[in-house]
Amino acid sequence: MTNLHTLKIAYIGGGSKSWARSLMNDLALESRISGKVALYDINYEAAVQNAKIGNQISQLEEAKSNWKYEAVSTMEEALSESDFVIISILPGSFEEMASDVHTPEKYGVYQSVGDTVGPGGFVRALRTIPMYVEIANSIKQHAPDAWVINYTNPMSLCTRTLYEVFPEIKAFGCCHEVFETQSLLAEVVKEFLNEEVAQRSDIKVNVLGINHFTWVNQASYQNIDLIPYYKQFVEKYAETGFEKEEGSWKNSVFSSCQRVKFDLFKKYGVIAAAGDRHLAEFMPPIYLKDPETVSSWKFHLTSVDFRKENLKKRISENEELAEGNHKFEINSSGEEGVKIILALLGVEEVVTNVNYPNKGQIEGLPLGAIVETNALFRNNTVQPVFAGRLPLDIHNMVHRHVLNQESALQAALTKDKQLALNTFVNEPLLTVSREEAEELFDEMLKNTKDYLPGWAI
Template sequence: MDDRKGIAGGIRITYIGGGSRNWARKLMIDLALEGQMSGKLVLYDIDADAAQDNASIGNRISAMEEAVGKWSYEVADTLPKALEGSDFVIISILPGTFDEMEVDVHAPEKYGIYQSVGDTVGPGGLMRALRTIPMYAEFARQIERYCPEAWVINYTNPMTLCTRTLYEVFPGIKAFGCCHEVFSAEEELSALLEVFAGIKSVERTEIEINVKGINHFTWIDRASYQSINLMDLYSEAAERYSRDGFIADAEGKGSRQRGKWRWPKPVHFHMYERYGLVPAAGARHMVEFMPLAWYLKDHDPKWGFGLTTVAERREGQARQLAETKQIVRGETPIRLQQSPEEGVRIIKGLVGLGSFVTNMNLPNQGQIPGIPHGAVVETNAVISLNRVQPVMTGELPVPLQNIALRHVLNQETILQAALLGDYELGFQAFLNDPLVAIGEQQARTLYEEMLQGTKAYLPGLSGKFAIQGV
């Protein structure tokens, strides 16, 4: 803390994945707009040039007159140099390249297995996990050595397994996963207040919810604004909008625009009608946790969500790269507009500048009964000075708990397969995923092809799956 009351200075943040074209810039702008903190942010990335571009942008942002939070930005050429003495570590990486993701997402389509995202569960999520877990194991070892007291904030998917790996390798780590999917659900509830109760301009943070589940398979069973029960409003909306989704009326009221669809989507209301809980993650993520035949086999547009292709992701990355270069060359001005992310707010709370409640991914300490102790779950947590305290949420309804448990136990299997290099064990998890609705021999053929597609990131093999060149 510096000499001014209520001001935290001299904070050191390490950003692993500091060459990010998207998340890093949001963080730097959010830091500039927060006047109660200052310090140094050290960027580390295997693409050192990309990290240097972000350092240049960050220092320019900090020099802007409207930047009330002053930070210096530099690039470290090794991970130990980046980590040493840090108070916070942010991890936001792309595990592998879009070449590997191309196989993750599109190879299963030859067998009728479609994935709307392919980064959390399903065959794509599993393969992404196999190459990501060894990376996170190394991050955990280095954090334990160079900054064991640092708070670690993970943004990378698969969120659950990234966070779980950090704790498996360094049990004393202070880590949690942050996901913004729940924020959209809060915004939807705010929109319902306007449409059904005539109450406008309610910020999502003013809405109180009880969140429970695992990342990207999260649910709300209680929601309120002041004395208004928002579950009742959601039920009314489901009855009215279950066929077309929540669409703005003639006066423009309604949920936020998300691409060409509006939220909640028909599939959200369908899930609500089945389980009685509000889905708290995007439709593209939620459907991947459920049996293939329910929503993804025919990827029927009536459900209101589409499939994100890797080609679209490549195009998005190219646009972000071009924008970054334009900013570095001074051709595009930098606009200081706060992002909806909560990373800076969380850091502010942890250094003692206010407490609040938000959703977090943390090891289960009993906050969700019926889920194994130590498995990473998503619930609310209270953020305060050097403390993250999970909120006890209660059990999931049995039908949802059955689905969640299947994935929790599968994720534990994947964790061990990746740490041991046992790809036969990994195949057992592959077979057990509800999207892999094909015969065992077909599954083996697909699994082998997908292993080949990500072999550059696999540290070793055992069992029956031998990869040439490894």
């Protein structure tokens, strides 16, 4: 029995500018658990700053629990005696990310995010995997019984690496993309059934696929099958797209009008359950042919320059916060991390979607591959819920990515450049010639070589 008020959470990547704040808020809003959070980051100063912010949040009147935040200087220190480990790191700097996203543009290959699949996601994976090897080994040594929650992308390969290195690890990955789909379905209910859905989780969905290329083949609200209503919704909004506030998609590079999602439904008959920016990258360059095409589908390419600007803002905001110059407001993040922690502590059981090794929950995908389905969380257990089989045509696309991820992992672990290249060229987004693909690959590898020790680059 774990004492609910002396918990220790280790946060790897604890200098993070966004996820860390979400966690701090959500913890502060939950009275049933408390304890301390050890923040570890290769940028120690950032962790120190976050600790300051966290401790101030804890002091706020609205805070329902008192968590103590502390920056630590080694991973071991963070992990030792922790009950939970949260991993949310930036693999490399914005320089490498800029190469991931923008180098392919020279070859006419556009990516909306560049952190999961596509040339950018692939190269990001190559440099992230060794970091996760190190983390997994450290967890094996210092916190083998802790629950490990991953938030870093590429989600599937990060989680897969943890299990490859330490098969007994108690790890899974969380992502909020499916929540958006539930919210969208709540809009469908509103529109066609004239009912206000009380909370997102009242929309029941069967989730199956892989992270950011996740599908929903069953959706219901109470005793209402939502698939036929979604079909009508798609028919109505396929061309214009759907937004809560008209035109608002233009205000944020992270927004879209769901047109990619609707088009995929028209083509494949099942709900694609991730944001358009992610979905587009798993397909051949239908939606990402060029910037004009992207605009016509009403979503955005996210430039790394934008991210840099954005980060600057957040850094100065954080500085202000850390120094106590700003009044905080505690808002629930919409993430489920704390809810899941509660379930793992036996406080209340929850069924939600999660990235986890395939134990058979998706039929036809290889056992051990990291897949996204619902799981049942209870005291000290996560148990995937059987999700069935994807429709054949979607299965084939998903399976292709699963295969690429497996060989990307092996290439990264063995530093096998030829295997890496032979996998890289399988990315559906990459329809350039083999010669160009090889050239691009070489250039991208060079740009990230600081994080690829031991490779023949």
